[in-house]
Amino acid sequence: MDNEQAQAALAHEFEAELYEGYRFLARTINYRAKQFLDMVTVHRGVGAAQILLRGPNASDGFTRLWQERMLAHSLEAVVLKPKYGQLFTAEELLTARYRLEQHGFDVEDYLSSQTA
Template identity: 40%
Template sequence: MMVVVEQAQGSERHRALAGRFEAYLRADVEELIGVYNPTYFRRMLAELGGVGTAKLLMEPHRSSAYGFERLWELGQLERSWEFAVLLPWFAELFTDDDLDEARRRLVLLDFDVDARLAARTAPAWVATLPA
């Protein structure tokens, strides 16, 4: 729960961005319902928020192996939290080590991170974030 307290104490920009990150993750989860229902991940989002969930799953002794593998099987790694962490508009929520770990996990499955990131454009809400 420390992560939630940490988020609440962040800047207005950080809180707004963290909220957008969580909304992004939740939207992807909802689109997957029917082919994959990530119950544990949804519970983590409810308890820890998006940033807290991603940071917890990045810890060395943790793994999102089942969900990550299922997304890979479905050809949906762009819906993984690992990919979301790497989106340029969310990257400031994470440390360089976090970003490296997310990228490492995707690259291990031959996911072309750079090409997929290059194909994305920043959403309009990015321009409205507090400074």
């Protein structure tokens, strides 16, 4: 598998994880983020993440997950998983980390619980 195919496979895995996260949050806290789901469908997972990370502020969905103490299931947390790091720029990764840390999320503890 060449690098381009590997990147495409990784992007597909990232997108699948976003859809699974959506289903998990719908089941556990009855949160159905239709706008987020539409964005992932239209822009694909990586594209939706890039759009959301370019915004000046965290999304309404991020705020809802913070209120529910579910930031480990946020787009920002998924973006920071080591296996997906190559899909994003350094700036996007810093934005994701900053938003989580600003809301009291222990990024280092979360990352230490992830496997590459």
